[in-house]
Amino acid sequence: MYLRGLQCTECHEDVPATELQRLCPSCGSPLQALYDLGAVAAAVAPAELSARNGGVWRFREILPDPGEPVSLGEGGTPLLRADRLGAAVGLDALWVKDEGVNPTGSFKARGMSAAVSMAKALGARALTAPSAGNAGGALAAYGAKAGLPVHIAMPRDVPAANRIEAEMCGAHVELIDGTIQDCGKWIGERAEREGWFDVSTLKEPYRVEGKKTMGYELAMQLDWSLPDVILYPTGGGTGLVGMWKAFAEMRELGWVTSTPPRMIAVQAAGCAPVVDAFHAGAERITAPASPATIASGLRVPTPLGDRWMLRVLRESEGTAVAVSDDELLEGCRKLARSEGIFTAPEAGALVAASEKLVAVGTIAKDDRTVLFLTGTGLKYLECF
Ligand SMILES: Cc1ncc(COP(=O)(O)O)c(C=O)c1O
Ligand SMILES: [Zn+2]
Numbered sequence: 311m312y313l314r315g316l317q318c319t320e321c322h323e324d325v326p327a328t329e330l331q332r333l334c335p336s337c338g339s340p341l342q343a344l345y346d347l348g349a350v351a352a353a354v355a356p357a358e359l360s361a362r363n364g365g366v367w368r369f370r371e372i373l374p375d376p377g378e379p380v381s382l383g384e385g386g387t388p389l390l391r392a393d394r395l396g397a398a399v400g401l402d403a404l405w406v407k408d409e410g411v412n413p414t415g416s417f418k419a420r421g422m423s424a425a426v427s428m429a430k431a432l433g434a435r436a437l438t439a440p441s442a443g444n445a446g447g448a449l450a451a452y453g454a455k456a457g458l459p460v461h462i463a464m465p466r467d468v469p470a471a472n473r474i475e476a477e478m479c480g481a482h483v484e485l486i487d488g489t490i491q492d493c494g495k496w497i498g499e500r501a502e503r504e505g506w507f508d509v510s511t512l513k514e515p516y517r518v519e520g521k522k523t524m525g526y527e528l529a530m531q532l533d534w535s536l537p538d539v540i541l542y543p544t545g546g547g548t549g550l551v552g553m554w555k556a557f558a559e560m561r562e563l564g565w566v567t568s569t570p571p572r573m574i575a576v577q578a579a580g581c582a583p584v585v586d587a588f589h590a591g592a593e594r595i596t597a598p599a600s601p602a603t604i605a606s607g608l609r610v611p612t613p614l615g616d617r618w619m620l621r622v623l624r625e626s627e628g629t630a631v632a633v634s635d636d637e638l639l640e641g642c643r644k645l646a647r648s649e650g651i652f653t654a655p656e657a658g659a660l661v662a663a664s665e666k667l668v669a670v671g672t673i674a675k676d677d678r679t680v681l682f683l684t685g686t687g688l689k690y691l692e693c694f
Pocket of ligand 1: 444656
């Protein structure tokens with residue numbers, strides 16, 4: 311409805327949104343969706359959005375318009391005060407956003423609803439993506455709902471729930487010896503030849519749009535204000551860049567006036583390219599030689615959106631921090647015992663990270679802090 315077109319995040323070339331697009335045709339970087347925000351502001355007010363029902367598609371004016379969305383009820387997740395966990399980590403104003411209650415058990419549902427809706431609307435005949443875990447299950451589910459065939463490549467050691475869920479939803483699952491990077495290569499060799507539309511992280515522009523609704527929803531749940539600090543478990547980084555995009559749009563729309571939050575990327579010590587690049591002052595990441603972590607969604611050695619993520623961390627005056635696998639599993643236990651939420655290992659990392667950052671003063675005791683619990687622990691039973 312209000313989508314003006316797509317633009318390269320690096321060279322700023324304009325690309326039409328009227329057909330299926332993937333990366334920038336000139337420089338190969340991710341594309342982002344741009345809206346006529348003046349018209350959006352004239353059409354809808356924040357109070358009206360708050361009064362609507364629904365999750366992701368409640369924000370339809372600032373999303374691409376697929377006609378009828380492919381939806382399984384994604385978004386609309388609770389933002390919960392976490393006072394007991396706050397006391398344990400040393401924070402007076404802590405919230406958790408429980409994305410584990412999404413369809414297929416993770417925030418990936420938001421992005422896949424948007425990407426699959428648009429791919430179908432623009433004529434895709436089959437869908438494909440590599441997945442280190444939750445994205446594959448989500449793509450398979452939304453592909454099934456859309457009536458489109460799905461081909462997924464997953465590392466052989468992916469948590470069983472992700473593989474079984476994808477197969478149950480009728481996807482063809484190829485298990486690969488290696489990381490998500492090797493899975494991406496397998497798909498790259500086949501997608502064009504087979505006519506599969508590739509919805510890999512940031513290789514098409516709409517998963518970010520679905521995930522940015524986490525930012526809109528958070529602001530709405532805080533009565534159109536923003537917290538001081540957001541911690542986000544970062545693999546490919548779509549949630550991180552998506553939320554930052556949402557905050558910029560909301561500022562331009564006049565929907566929020568508060569200073570945007572400091573964005574903190576949390577990674578696993580066994581695969582922390584964004585943390586390393588951030589602290590080295592680098593513009594691009596260097597891939598770790600042997601990426602390893604139990605938090606499968608964080609095992610992303612070569613994220614395509616590295617420059618975009620690093621810009622967000624710097625612009626927001628945030629930081630990046632790594633925690634060990636033992637620490638992130640202990641984070642899951644602490645969260646479950648104090649708040650009753652059994653979260654994914656990726657999100658358990660946020661608990662450990664917040665403790666570390668409070669200890670060194672990067673997060674102040676009274677900073678209003680939000681942890682994005684990106685997935686449910688129920689899909690990782692073999693890890694605990
Ligand atoms: C539970 C969970 N958290 C976080 C991530 C990382 O997300 P992103 O690729 O948006 O950085 C993933 C990715 O698979 C995930 O499954
Ligand atoms: Zn470009």
